[in-house]
Amino acid sequence: MVEVLFVCLGNICRSPMAEAVARSYIQSEGLSDQVKVDSAGTGDWHIGHPPHEGTRKVLDLNKISYKGMKARQFNGSDFNAFRYIVCMDRKNLRDVLERKQGETNSEVVTFMQFVPDSAAEDVPDPYYTGNFDEVYQLVQEGCRNLIHWIREKEGI
Template structure:
């Protein structure tokens, strides 16, 4: 069982959260945390359940050496609040939705991804869905920085567990 379970949340689970899942997972696997952290992603909406990530998200991740083509969209479910430690949201709208749906037996905490990762206090990852390729690249840059921050934070927090 992993020592930490992170669930990345955006609206449709085809742009921001799968790109974040891919880069964070790759960064964790290349660190001393490999095998100790589970990373997954979901959307608060149901529109893209079962769909692959947006082709622009796949292409952007691939340009940076990360393959997300095998991921499939899924929606946030009540059991996610029990099966994960953190629900890390792309923006404030999704954070509000996550918190509004929190079941009574939830164990997961929720936060903004960029804030939690120490990238930008109260920061949001903009949705590139209606934009162009440069918008996906901008989002990738934010998520790349967030992935570094996630690894730094987890190494600090989990250090004592591995002594």
């Protein structure tokens, strides 16, 4: 089983959207028994909360389930629990890497490396911008490319 963790700041907008979109894509590709996804935030403000209303609205419009998803905070044990830790922006990448202690089996990457034609270096935070549709477009392309990359890398 290949475990993937999406990480953003509060775990209510970008990373749960990526988790839900990736899970939907994984199911449609018949990979549910080979790839598992989750999400977390580097901050603790929203622990236990469902995804943001804007995220839920975009996912509902696209018929993508977020059932049972609740925000949680990223912690050091995630380095051992997940093969790939995918950070939604460079600030969260730095925060994640600061929590790394010793050697792990995790590979920490940025989400936008899977959206090669975008000029953006970070997935914009719709909590501040309000542009959940733009984020959904980036997440959709990035998740498709990420899963393709994992399939090639892991031989699945």
